[in-house]
């Protein structure tokens with residue numbers, strides 16, 4: 304198959320009149336088109352971009368969208384998240400995931416990291432999420448949570464030994480899966496005991512993966528970690544021996560200068576969710592400082608009920624604007640940097656060969672309509688994509704070479720049926 308758009312965004316910039324050849328889920332070449340070939344896909348009036356990578360999400364939470372919109376983190380967790388996530392059976396979990404993945408694909412996210420914690424003491428629910436991702440057609444990084452704080456609902460909780468065994472089983476089952484990767488995810492310094500965090504890190508070491516952990520989302524967590532473990536969150540994780548290149552810390556809002564330097568020195572990464580941090584009133588992660596310290600960063604949306612959007616393009620814009628507000632500096636974070644954090648940098652953080660259009664990269668691609676009003680007038684297209692583009696400008700999406708959105712419609716799932724099913728499931732849900 305060859306895609307023939309008007310423009311292609313390559314690592315060297317925009318190129319006109321190039322064909323993107325795709326074989327076995329990967330980009331084989333970006334070349335002059337030459338003679339027409341069978342399997343050519345004409346994309347006149349469109350530009351081709353790398354698909355965006357959503358570095359942090361909780362897919363099932365899309366079903367809770369709108370239930371607790373004007374609460375702080377604790378109010379949202381205790382009055383919305385915990386009680387309503389108890390209502391979801393396996394079919395509900397799969398439906399919530401399909402719903403979130405469908406919305407993400409239509410907005411140009413070709414990979415989703417689903418930090419998944421409704422385990423019910425097994426892997427069957429996680430498998431239902433994986434099956435939903437496959438059916439809808441998104442690339443999935445299943446960050447399988449490991450949770451043992453006894454204040455959380457029982458279905459989240461496991462012993463460190465059980466959690467570690469189950470994560471490893473899931474990693475092994477999906478090791479050769481082309482569009483699914485499984486990684487351990489001890490929940491956070493407040494949701495996972497020191498033994499659980501160590502267990503997650505040990506699985507990552509043994510299986511040569513990264514691991515995900517929420518860190519310092521709210522100010523309370525730093526105070527609590529200091530009280531209970533005698534150190535602030537990043538220092539605490541360093542003391543546990545888990546702060547290193549395998550770690551992807553989620554949020555990292557409340558870090559002091561030394562913690563930022565420590566993350567950089569240890570090679571740790573950050574999954575940054577500016578929209579969610581704003582929605583919950585968490586605070587502002589110091590992104591330019593972290594980049595300067597050498598922290599590798601990817602953007603994420605977080606769950607659909609704490610944002611409440613699921614667009615990585617939207618997070619690029621939010622990320623840049625938020626730093627300008629914090630630093631009172633319109634040059635604080637450029638469009639090019641924001642775009643990189645949502646594509647190439649995020650993919651690298653997840654150890655995926657994606658996020659850029661070049662030979663050998665995964666064929667995860669997004670086409671946008673160059674005639675869309677939100678992209679006019681055309682001066683600097685990349686800046687317009689980051690700051691101005693409406694989600695409706697995304698026309699087509701490919702994941703692993705499979706066209707999953709065609710001219711604005713999902714090819715894999717009936718949107719009408721999806722909406723009918725989730726409407727029936729959430730009928731009568733009120734706070």
Ligand SMILES: [Zn+2]
Nearest residue numbers: 418517553605
């Ligand atoms: Zn999260």
